[in-house]
Amino acid sequence: MYKIAYVSGDTFNISSVLRQTIEDINTQGGKIVHVLQSQSSHPGGATILTVTIIYTISR
Amino acid sequence: MKNPFLVDKSYRVRHKTLEILYKDLIQNNNEENRRVGSVRIASETNIPIADIHLYQYLLLEKGDIVISDNDGQSMMSIQKIGISAYVDKRYLKEGIKERWDKIYDWARILIPLGALILSIVNFISNRSLSDKVKIIETNIQQQKK
Numbered sequence: 412m413y414k415i416a417y418v419s420g421d422t423f424n425i426s427s428v429l430r431q432t433i434e435d436i437n438t439q440g441g442k443i444v445h446v447l448q449s450q451s452s453h454p455g456g457a458t459i460l461t462v463t464i465i466y467t468i469s470r
Numbered sequence: 471m472k473n474p475f476l477v478d479k480s481y482r483v484r485h486k487t488l489e490i491l492y493k494d495l496i497q498n499n500n501e502e503n504r505r506v507g508s509v510r511i512a513s514e515t516n517i518p519i520a521d522i523h524l525y526q527y528l529l530l531e532k533g534d535i536v537i538s539d540n541d542g543q544s545m546m547s548i549q550k551i552g553i554s555a556y557v558d559k560r561y562l563k564e565g566i567k568e569r570w571d572k573i574y575d576w577a578r579i580l581i582p583l584g585a586l587i588l589s590i591v592n593f594i595s596n597r598s599l600s601d602k603v604k605i606i607e608t609n610i611q612q613q614k615k
Contacts, residue, residue, distance in 0.1 A: 420536030424549045427503035428536045435540055457533030457551075 413444065416464045421457040422450070429462055441466040475573065481565030483525045486515045488534065488556035491548035505538060505545040 416436060418429045436443065447463040490511045495504050508526070512519040526546060529535045534552030538545045548556075555561065 414541045416538070416540040418536065418538045419530060420547075421533035421549060421551075424503075424533070424536055428505065428538050428545075428547050431503065431505060432538050432540055453531040456531040459531060459533075 412467065414441065414466050414468065416466065417461055418464075419459060419461040422460045425460050425462065432464065436464065436466050439468055441468045475569065477562070477565035477569050479521065480525050480528065481561045481568070483517055483521050484529055484534075484561040485556070485559065485565075486517060487511055487522060487526065487529065487546070488548060488552050488561070490514055491535065491546060492553055492556045495548055495553075503536070503547045505547045508544040508546065511546070 416432050418425055418432050420428065433443070443464055443466045445465040447465075449461045449463075450458060451461075452458045491504075491506055494506050495501070498504050508519055508522050511517070511522055515522075523544065526535065526537060526544075529546075529552065530537055532551065532555070534549060534555050536547045536549060538547070
């Protein structure tokens with residue numbers, strides 16, 4: 412069964428939280444199947460990067 | 471209709487959320503990118519979790535926080551810009567400014583309207599008063615004859 416995790420934030424600040432999320436997936440024994448990336452800009456705000464991770468957990 | 475005398479909920483929720491994230495950061499010796507679950511924020515602030523999930527995107531788009539969600543478990547991490555927003559009480563100040571703007575908007579309508587109503591009432595009461603004076607004058611003149 413596929414599970415989804417995502418990290419969303421300002422382009423320059425996302426890396427640490429992304430690393431923690433990947434560590435969480437590894438701790439659960441998850442196997443990353445696919446990683447998707449999207450980016451959006453907000454007027455007067457930051458450029459937001461979203462990294463979506465699709466993973467499975469073997470039983 | 472929203473009460474113009476109250477600070478909008480979105481500002482209060484954003485400030486409270488940043489407050490919890492900031493305090494967590496301080497309690498953990500400024501550990502980089504501390505993550506706090508939205509469930510914990512909801513329980514510590516007594517704000518419904520749906521509101522926290524709703525308004526977190528306003529914080530996200532300003533770069534105040536980073537959001538992570540792992541299989542439905544939502545977490546937030548405060549960023550430098552979020553710390554300055556909390557310390558400066560930016561969202562509370564914005565909320566208070568918006569409240570005064572709303573009060574000003576209402577006052578711009580209500581004060582001239584009130585003045586108009588008062589002048590109409592005044593006009594009507596003056597007219598009936600002058601009618602009475604005329605009747606009294608007529609009575610006096612008739613009595614003189």
